[in-house]
Amino acid sequence: MAQPSQVLPLQGGKVEVGETQEGNGTRPLLDIRGIDQELVEKIEYDALVWSSLHGLVVGDKSVQRSGKVPGVGMVHAPFALLPMPFPESHWKQACELAPIFNELVDRVSLDAKFLQDSLSRTKKADAFTSRLLDIHSKMVEINKKEDIRLGLLRSDYMVDEQTKLLLQIETNTISCSFPGLGCLVSDLHRSLLNHYGEFLALDSKRVPNNPAASQFVEALAKAWTEYNNPRAVVMLVVQADERNMKTLAEIDAEGELLPDGTLVVGGQAIAVVYFRAGYTPNDYPSESEWRARLLMEQSSAIKCPSISYHLAGTKKIQQELVKPNVLERFVDNKEDIAKLRKCFAGLWSLDDSDIVKDAIERPGLYVMKPQREGGGNNIYGNDVREALMRLQKEGSEADAAYILMQRIFPTVSHTFLMRNGICYKDDTVSELGIYGAYLRNKEKVILNDQCGYLMRTKASSSDEGGVAAGFAVLDSLYLT
Amino acid sequence: MAQPSQVLPLQGGKVEVGETQEGNGTRPLLDIRGIDQELVEKIEYDALVWSSLHGLVVGDKSVQRSGKVPGVGMVHAPFALLPMPFPESHWKQACELAPIFNELVDRVSLDAKFLQDSLSRTKKADAFTSRLLDIHSKMVEINKKEDIRLGLLRSDYMVDEQTKLLLQIETNTISCSFPGLGCLVSDLHRSLLNHYGEFLALDSKRVPNNPAASQFVEALAKAWTEYNNPRAVVMLVVQADERNMKTLAEIDAEGELLPDGTLVVGGQAIAVVYFRAGYTPNDYPSESEWRARLLMEQSSAIKCPSISYHLAGTKKIQQELVKPNVLERFVDNKEDIAKLRKCFAGLWSLDDSDIVKDAIERPGLYVMKPQREGGGNNIYGNDVREALMRLQKEGSEADAAYILMQRIFPTVSHTFLMRNGICYKDDTVSELGIYGAYLRNKEKVILNDQCGYLMRTKASSSDEGGVAAGFAVLDSLYLT
Numbered sequence: 001m002a003q004p005s006q007v008l009p010l011q012g013g014k015v016e017v018g019e020t021q022e023g024n025g026t027r028p029l030l031d032i033r034g035i036d037q038e039l040v041e042k043i044e045y046d047a048l049v050w051s052s053l054h055g056l057v058v059g060d061k062s063v064q065r066s067g068k069v070p071g072v073g074m075v076h077a078p079f080a081l082l083p084m085p086f087p088e089s090h091w092k093q094a095c096e097l098a099p100i101f102n103e104l105v106d107r108v109s110l111d112a113k114f115l116q117d118s119l120s121r122t123k124k125a126d127a128f129t130s131r132l133l134d135i136h137s138k139m140v141e142i143n144k145k146e147d148i149r150l151g152l153l154r155s156d157y158m159v160d161e162q163t164k165l166l167l168q169i170e171t172n173t174i175s176c177s178f179p180g181l182g183c184l185v186s187d188l189h190r191s192l193l194n195h196y197g198e199f200l201a202l203d204s205k206r207v208p209n210n211p212a213a214s215q216f217v218e219a220l221a222k223a224w225t226e227y228n229n230p231r232a233v234v235m236l237v238v239q240a241d242e243r244n245m246k247t248l249a250e251i252d253a254e255g256e257l258l259p260d261g262t263l264v265v266g267g268q269a270i271a272v273v274y275f276r277a278g279y280t281p282n283d284y285p286s287e288s289e290w291r292a293r294l295l296m297e298q299s300s301a302i303k304c305p306s307i308s309y310h311l312a313g314t315k316k317i318q319q320e321l322v323k324p325n326v327l328e329r330f331v332d333n334k335e336d337i338a339k340l341r342k343c344f345a346g347l348w349s350l351d352d353s354d355i356v357k358d359a360i361e362r363p364g365l366y367v368m369k370p371q372r373e374g375g376g377n378n379i380y381g382n383d384v385r386e387a388l389m390r391l392q393k394e395g396s397e398a399d400a401a402y403i404l405m406q407r408i409f410p411t412v413s414h415t416f417l418m419r420n421g422i423c424y425k426d427d428t429v430s431e432l433g434i435y436g437a438y439l440r441n442k443e444k445v446i447l448n449d450q451c452g453y454l455m456r457t458k459a460s461s462s463d464e465g466g467v468a469a470g471f472a473v474l475d476s477l478y479l480t
Numbered sequence: 481m482a483q484p485s486q487v488l489p490l491q492g493g494k495v496e497v498g499e500t501q502e503g504n505g506t507r508p509l510l511d512i513r514g515i516d517q518e519l520v521e522k523i524e525y526d527a528l529v530w531s532s533l534h535g536l537v538v539g540d541k542s543v544q545r546s547g548k549v550p551g552v553g554m555v556h557a558p559f560a561l562l563p564m565p566f567p568e569s570h571w572k573q574a575c576e577l578a579p580i581f582n583e584l585v586d587r588v589s590l591d592a593k594f595l596q597d598s599l600s601r602t603k604k605a606d607a608f609t610s611r612l613l614d615i616h617s618k619m620v621e622i623n624k625k626e627d628i629r630l631g632l633l634r635s636d637y638m639v640d641e642q643t644k645l646l647l648q649i650e651t652n653t654i655s656c657s658f659p660g661l662g663c664l665v666s667d668l669h670r671s672l673l674n675h676y677g678e679f680l681a682l683d684s685k686r687v688p689n690n691p692a693a694s695q696f697v698e699a700l701a702k703a704w705t706e707y708n709n710p711r712a713v714v715m716l717v718v719q720a721d722e723r724n725m726k727t728l729a730e731i732d733a734e735g736e737l738l739p740d741g742t743l744v745v746g747g748q749a750i751a752v753v754y755f756r757a758g759y760t761p762n763d764y765p766s767e768s769e770w771r772a773r774l775l776m777e778q779s780s781a782i783k784c785p786s787i788s789y790h791l792a793g794t795k796k797i798q799q800e801l802v803k804p805n806v807l808e809r810f811v812d813n814k815e816d817i818a819k820l821r822k823c824f825a826g827l828w829s830l831d832d833s834d835i836v837k838d839a840i841e842r843p844g845l846y847v848m849k850p851q852r853e854g855g856g857n858n859i860y861g862n863d864v865r866e867a868l869m870r871l872q873k874e875g876s877e878a879d880a881a882y883i884l885m886q887r888i889f890p891t892v893s894h895t896f897l898m899r900n901g902i903c904y905k906d907d908t909v910s911e912l913g914i915y916g917a918y919l920r921n922k923e924k925v926i927l928n929d930q931c932g933y934l935m936r937t938k939a940s941s942s943d944e945g946g947v948a949a950g951f952a953v954l955d956s957l958y959l960t
Contacts, residue, residue, distance in 0.1 A: 048551030053535035057554065063543060069901035071528030071556035074537060421549035 035200065040416065043081060043196055044423050050191055051076035056184040060420075077181050078471060080457050081416035081423065082200070083189040083207050083478035084430045087159070090166045091208065091479055094157055094434045097343060098450030100336045101155050101171055102438035107330035108317065109149070109308035112140045114329070118320040119311065121351075125401035126371045128281040129314065135294050136307045144297070150223040150272065150304040151438035152176055152216050153313075154454065157343065158410040158431050167345040167408050169431065173313030174279045174305050178474065179212035179435055182454040186210035186476040206479045212435045212452025219437035219447055223302045224271045226441045232262075232271035235301075239277045248278060248289035255295050263299030270301045279310075315369050319347040319403045346406035350391065350399035359404055360385050367405045380407070412460055417473050426459040430475060453477065515680065520896065523561060523676055524903050530671060531556035536664040540900075557661050558951060560937050561896035561903065562680070563669040563687050563958035564910045567639070570646045571688065571959055574637055574914045577823060578930030580816045581635050581651055582918035587810040588797065589629070589788035592620045594809070598800040599791065601831075601880035606851045608761040609794065615774050616787045624777070630703040630752065630784040631918035632656055632696050633793075634934065637823065638890040638911050647825040647888050649911065653793030654759045654785050658954065659692035659915055662934040666690035666956040686959045692915045692932025699917035699927055703782045704751045706921045712742075712751035715781075719757045728758060728769035735775050743779035750781045759790075795849050799827040799883045826886030830871065830879040839884055840865050847885045860887070892940055897953045906939040910955060933957065 051057060057074040059067035066073025108114065115136065123130045154176035156169040186207055193204035220234055236245040246254075246265060255265045263270040273296050277283045284290055297307050311317065320326055322344050331337050348355040359366040363384035370377050379387050391399045415428040433454035439447035458472035531537060537554040539547035546553025588594065595616065603610045634656040636649040666687055673684035700714055716725040726734075726745060734746045743750040753776050757763045764770055777787050791797065800806055802824050811817050828835040839846040843864035850857050859867050871879045895908040913934035919927035938952035 045550060048549065051551045052537055052554055055533035055535060057532055057537075060543075060553070063540075063553075065901060069528065070525060071531045071537075071898075072901040073540070073543075074532055074554040076551035418551075421545060421552040 039196065039199055040081070040423070043192055044416075044418065046195065047079070047081055047188060047192060047418060048076055048421060050188050051079070054184055054187065056181060056188060058181075075420060076418070077185075078417065078419040078473040079185050079188065080428075080455075080473050080475040081418055082192070082202070083186075083476040084413060084415070084455055084457055085480045086430075086432065086455075086477045088479040090157075090159055091432075091477060093166050093339075093343070094155075094432060094453075095450045097155065097168075097339060098434050098436040099438075099448045100331070100340060102151060102153060102436045102448050103336075104321075104327075104330055104340070105151055105153060105171065105173055105309060105312045106149060106438060106440060108312040108321070109306065111330070112136070112308070114320075115308065115311045115317070116140075119314065119316055121397065121400035122314070122316045122371055124397045125399070128284075129311075129316075129371050131284070131290060132307060132311055135290075135297050136311060138294065139297060139307060142298075146303070146306050146308070147442050148223065148226050148302045149306065149309070149438070149440045150219065150302050151309055151436070152179075152219060152274075152304055153436045153438065154433045155436065156431055156433045158408045158429070160408050161411045162409065166343055167406075168343045169345075169408070170315065170318060171313055172433075173309045175275050175277065176433075176435065178433075178454050178456075179216045179452065181474055182433075182476075183210045183213045183452060185455075185474045189476045189478075202478065207476050208453070208479065210452040210476065212454070215437055215449065215451030216435070219439055219451075220272055220274060220304070222439055222446055223304070226439070226446065227271035227302055229262075229269060229271055232269035232301075234272040234274060235265060235268075235270045237273060237275045237277050237296075239283060245276075248283060248292040249286070251296065252288040252292035255292060257295060257299055261298075261300035263296060263301040270299070272302045272304060274304045315371055315403050316349075319349060322347040345408060348404045350388075350402055350404065352404075355404055356388055356392070360388050363388075365407050367407045368402050369405055370402050413457075415457055417457070417459065417471070419471060419473065424459075428457045429460045430455055430457045432477070519676065519679055520561070520903070523672055524896075524898065526675065527559070527561060527668060527672060527898060528556055528901060530668050531559070534664055534667065536661060536668060538661075555900060556898070557664075558897065558899040558953040559665050559668065560908075560935075560953050560955040561898055562672070562682070563666075563956040564893060564895070564935055564937055565960045566910075566912065566935075566957045568959040570637075570639055571912075571957060573646050573819075573823070574635075574912060574933075575930045577635065577648075577819060578914050578916040579918075579928045580811070580819060582631055582633060582916040582928050583816075584801075584807075584810055584820070585631055585633060585651065585653055585789060585792045586629060586918060586920060588792040588801070589786065591810070592616070592788070594800075595788065595791045595797065596620075599794065599796055601877060602794070602796045602851055604877045605879070605881035608764075609791075609796075609851050611764070611770060612787060612791055615770075615777055616791060618774065619777060619787060622778075626783070626786050626788070628703065628706050628782045628921045629786065629789070629919070630699065630782050631789055631916070632699060632754075632784055633916045633918065634913045635916070636911055636913045638888045638909070640888050641891045642889065646823055647886075648823045649825075649888070650795065650798060651793055652913075653789045655755050655757065656913075656915065658913075658934050658936075659696045659932065661954055662913075662956075663690045663693045663932060665935075665954045669956045669958075682958065687956050688933065688959065690932045690956065692934070695917055695929065695931030696915070699919055699931075700752055700754060700784070702919055702926055703784070706919070706926065707751035707782055709742075709749060709751055712749035712781075714752040714754060715745060715748075715750045717753060717755045717757050717776075719763060725756075728763060728772040729766070731776065732768040732772035735772060737775060737779055741778075741780035743776060743781040750779070752782045752784060754784045795851055795883050796829075799829060799885075802827040825888060828884045830868075830882055830884060832884075835884055836868055836872070840868050843868075845887050847887045848882050849885055850882050893937075895937055897937070897939065897951070899951060899953065904939075908937045909940045910935055910937045912957070 056077050056079065058077045060073045060075035063073030116133065119129060119133055123133050151173060154172045157166050158169060160167050190204045190207045193202050193207065197204055224234055238245040238247060240247055251265055255263065258264060278293060296303060327337050327340055331340065350356060363382055366384050368379035368384050368387055410429045412427050412429055415426060417424045417426060434450055435452045437447050437449050437451050455475035455477055456472050457475040536557050536559065538557045540553045540555035543553030596613065599609060599613055603613050631653060634652045637646050638649060640647050670684045670687045673682050673687065677684055704714055717731065718725040718727060720727055731745055736744050738744060758773060776783060807817050807820060830836055843862055846864050848859035848864050848867055890909045892907050892909055895906060897904045897906060914930055915932045917927050917929050917931050935955040935957055936952055937955040
């Protein structure tokens, strides 16, 4: 999952957005170069005013106290000035996949043996995954059941320019970012097209409605209802320096389990635990945070996500699911299996020696991905060759911390990118995320929906690029 | 009218908010001192987050480019943490007065002789009013008629602590400020009371709905419809450093009148001119701005306000209307006259020697107000005595630039004031503004409504006060 910092400028010339892969396609879908400069300036101005009035804002790191005190030091979030053209057929395909992926994650999460077996080698190479698996093992030992299961997920896709296939980048099962700001950009673009669409020959109705934020909140509310304790609350687990919420360390200090399994934090019963932290090793600086995670997992509170959901979202599991005959263990409907397979990119373990050999020969066609979450850690190009050869020489278990993925080359568009009040023009590539909400209480599926989307667009020109090189913005879709 | 800068900190120890008068009443209506500190901090946090998400923001002068480029350097607008208790009977009285004042302004604006005669002495003492009267005279000469008349007005009131009377401070007929941000504070307070009302024994339904912004926009749209030229636009006249709008100097450079009276600016026919500038001498640094004002006045465009409406809002006219038998020239309905008289504070010309004598003896009971608009220019206390004695000695016409008004001593409340992310506690006084919209096409009244309100609260502790001394915040009402 991408964090807010990832839409802010990144250090150096490397371009990374979440799990976005770099590409160098050729055909712009909408050539903005022909748009009259005076018109662009009007749209810019209106877009910036709209941002201020509708909360499309983030903290401005250059302002003191920004990010520590709400309401001070705000600047508009980086955004694309106009929505990104996107084929309607691919949009429909991605939406249809959402409930199938929701169900798949749930089914995988129930198969403790599959999770443990698939991740057994990763466990040795990756300390973070290992700690998560330890908690999972303890839950297996005490035969812990999660009757009520809540997933707020996001599957990310890119369209491969050559094959025109919609290919999945990954499924996020914890702390999916930007349901709030992403919605606002769709509203912004629809508002701009209502005003300027006739001059651009664009129709605001082609920007899909994006109710991600409200539907995520509704799903949390429905989970709370299922928990059926009117005095219990929804707890947000956050990184440090926020208030009215709890950090993992605070939960360790103030949390306890009642004999009936109720989680109580600061004297308050907890119905739902929503994680906006806990997905990266950085969120666990001491044993305190791990104790908190275990405490919550042992409780009857609804975890969003449970440890099993969290593990089901790892890259290793994604890679396992691509193997022949694995999907069939979890999905009954043959059509659904076909739909899933159609969007699977090539994914391989590093113990596949043929693939490793090919990747050393043609490193430009692969991406090497570590288990580590948070983006910016992927390996591209000649670095892939070097990394693979180093791992071969070492001959250790360290290769189990990585997977190999087919490199996707998405369509390149020429785009207006707004950052810090300034408009940049650059070649860009985009990644589409589809949010999904899943809620289940024992045998009853209460929610299984696609709910909104996240479009992220980043400058594709790298070191040699213009001023915009190296940053990503929030975007929306324009269906073509 | 108050300008945005007036909710920002003012220099020195003097406390001035728009036309607010200082007071030193005694009885707090809601004692916030008893509220639990932890609860206050939660409300503060939520209020600041709400501000960021809902556009309750202003430019932060300490950030470079703030105010020049939209979307950068934002900070929450200063606001009161909780709504200000206010008697429901006074609220209803103020709302009932709105259409009566709307109609009164319109009627006064039609009486050219009354405007010229009333302001004849002011003309000699006040250069700005003199220029406005020159334009007015030219319009009388050419027998210019304004068939369609649009007023977006605001009458300001305070409740006198001793007499419990709702007394009018002034009626603003040009560039009434804060319909936008004022609405948001009502929404903020209702949202906070929905969450925390039960802990405070406050009911969010007692905060009146405040549709000022949308109703002003609707009135502009209705005026545009009456103008009946689908290709003509609404033009906003603004101070420098804004875009997508026009300054007076730009209108002088780019504006022209067609033979049929149509105002064309930059090639675009203008249906409605909405002034967010032009009310202060500072807005007319050269003859260019005066030419622009005259050009617009000569045109068939609907001016909000026309020169007559502008003059009808001067303090001198307010003072003339208080004189015996003057209201009767403009208002037919006796009940309406009684309602207006009930809210009139004492107002006198400086040629009333008995009053001037009394004001020199008891200066604390009077406020001396110059014609000059924009607040911060009123004279209080011993300064009143000195100013009056100086004018008497000079024996010139300079006294005609001022009026005397009864000083109102409003109720003092203890209040939480939020500014720049910090909560201050201080004794405060409040001023209620009621917005009105009036639209008429010849004999047909299309709109005559009360539409929302503006509550401004300022620290009443002056030089000797706490940290909060000297700043004002946006507030809403809590009906008691």
